[in-house]
Amino acid sequence: MHLLYLAADETPNPVWPIWQELVIGAIGFALLCFILMKYVFPRMEETFRARVDAIEGGIKRAEEAQAEANALLEQYRQQLAEARSDAARIRDEARADAAGIRDEILAQAREESERIIAAGRESLAAERSTIVRELRAELGTLAVDLAGRIVGESLADEARRHGTVERFLADLGEGPTPAQAGGRR
């Protein structure tokens, strides 16, 4: 094979490399490789990794947040259920209390009314017996006066002497009770 770089004015053989160009190609390519492999591609790998991390981290974070949200939801539901049962319990208790209080008040009221009625009856009876007593005295006096007028002389001393009126009235009182007697009258 004919060596082409022997003379500059000779046409080189195109399939035989020019050694100077081999050297320059080697230096150029080595430079390109060196700079790209040292300053660019490792950083690209780093970026790729960071990107994957970012995406996977994002997914993981989202999953965590989801799980947390689910746990919270569950907790709230539980709390809500608890609150509901509490409320129901309190309502029941209140209802029971109210019924108790009402019964108590009713009982008190009934007692009170009975007491008032009884007191009324008592005072009525007392008044009545007073009136009856007064009436008796009045009646005795009136009857003696009346009899005295009819007879024409005073029987008052006589009646007082013998206790006629008292005896008569005692006879009357022995029969029916004043209340029954009053009711009949």
Place this chain on the structure above:
Amino acid sequence: MLAEGKTPFPPSVEDFFLPGLGGQPWISKITVLLWIGVALVILFFLLAYRSPKLVPTKSQWVAESMYGMIRDGVAKETIGHEGIRFAPYLTSLFLFILVTNLWGIIPVAQISPNSHIAFPTFLALLSWVMYNYVGIRKHGFAKYIKLNCFPPGTPLWIAPLLVPMEFFSNLILRPITLAIRLFANMFAGHLILLVFTLAGFALLGANAVFIKPVSIVAWALAIVLTLFETVIAVLQAYVFVILTAAYLQGALAEEH
């Protein structure tokens, strides 16, 4: 590319070898294009990735998707998960070839450094050294050679035929085909563009008046073919990288 007055038609190999500064090959159009290409790639990536963010900016996204394409689409896809450690090299390789290829269609430059076989040769040799190194480190020298020359499970009687063929194809021919594929594509691409562009001028300069308008057809074709070359430029960069990845995978695999 254009000579004043006389158009050099048809184009020849000389059109690929413009003399360097002062007639030496150290500083020539080719090497300058190579340096500019390397500088552009480095600058773009350093600028795009000076402050990477989780949510990328546009240029960061472009830079990332280039790396990601080779990393996931080539290294991971072809070699498997352990291929990711080759992703930086494969991406650098891809970017280097892509940029140098694209010079072939960029106005003013319009020649790819890869149409000089020196660059594809260097890259192919590097790939060759790399996949053999990786294979020998994994299997040990003897086992690696054996795996490459005599695939397990083949009948013994075929060995005399198979061993030289496998040896030749796996351990010798691979870098050569890698280099020549890239070189030939870029060389032919440039030649085709030259043919149509220069033909346009040649037709324009023709003596017969009715031939002159045909030059427009030639230039239109040159434009179409330039677009076609764009596809070739990307495709060849990809092919080179994916073949390197496949060789690495073959060297790492237990069986072929």
